[in-house]
Amino acid sequence: MPAWRNLLDKSLVANQKLPYAKFFQLATVRRDGKPANRTVVFRGFFNGTDDLIFHCDNRSRKVDELAGNPHAEVAWYFPESREQYRIAGTVEIIGDSNPDPQLAKVRQEMWGQQSDGARAQYTWPQPREPRAADDAYRQPPPPAQAPPLDTFCVGVLRPTAVDYALYSSENDRVMFSKQGENWTELRVNT
């Protein structure tokens, strides 16, 4: 397990009483070369790896942006411990047409683990179109056991660099970098 992952696991524990400590900001690059940024919910690590999982809707712009440029950077700030992780890597989107049976299984599991309310969001009307009538937001939730709706995707961020900073009075910064299969680290000035 890379050293940054040990740090991150500790930060998650130290901040677990804050529900929004599981939210991070995901930056991507738009088709026009401008940056995009939004808050997403951390859904755990992928199958015993250090890859970060989030859920998304295949109609969201981030899915299209990542198809054009798979690079992303997470900024994840933990208010309680005053730590920041910047996690750079590439994102794979696991959607309805993914041919890999192992990835399809993970997508099915993630679908089933959600609340009814969370699953219902994937029935909602086309994002960014003029607001539909309220009834369009009141479809019954699709069942957890059935195959996921085709709008439901799982994003998997595979880290290649992590920039860790501690902003308490004992400031600290460590940069981790993946070289082949190995991680190196360097303690640096903040």
Added chain:
Amino acid sequence: MPAWRNLLDKSLVANQKLPYAKFFQLATVRRDGKPANRTVVFRGFFNGTDDLIFHCDNRSRKVDELAGNPHAEVAWYFPESREQYRIAGTVEIIGDSNPDPQLAKVRQEMWGQQSDGARAQYTWPQPREPRAADDAYRQPPPPAQAPPLDTFCVGVLRPTAVDYALYSSENDRVMFSKQGENWTELRVNT
């Protein structure tokens, strides 16, 4: 005042008991076309405008990235009210050599308003170099009244689009867009 600014002012009040509600994440694009993302501190609006101010060190990578591509997007999540603002625009960095006297005055004011500890950070050793001895972090703070150290910069983000979302049970999303000098808005599906 654009409608998004009224919303944002209300969010700042509703979340003011959380010190970190003044932190937002700023995405930029690196020279190699990959996204970058980090947490910065909101320092108010520029001189009666709706432009967002943050402080930065001219040795930080974001200053170089913004020189290559001035576009940025803020993701600003307010935990207490469960609102997100995505604020896209261009950033001007006001540094030591800025010829505009009005901008230089703002930079001087922002320098003077900081705590001793905050000003001392601009004496710290070169960021991202191998960690210096602790003494290098113990320079006396530069005076508030004197001209700012040349490492001190002020970033001014000029918004051109704002994507507002409310994630409570009454979900909502409004997209604001600047056309010339005027803002238009459209209520859309989340």
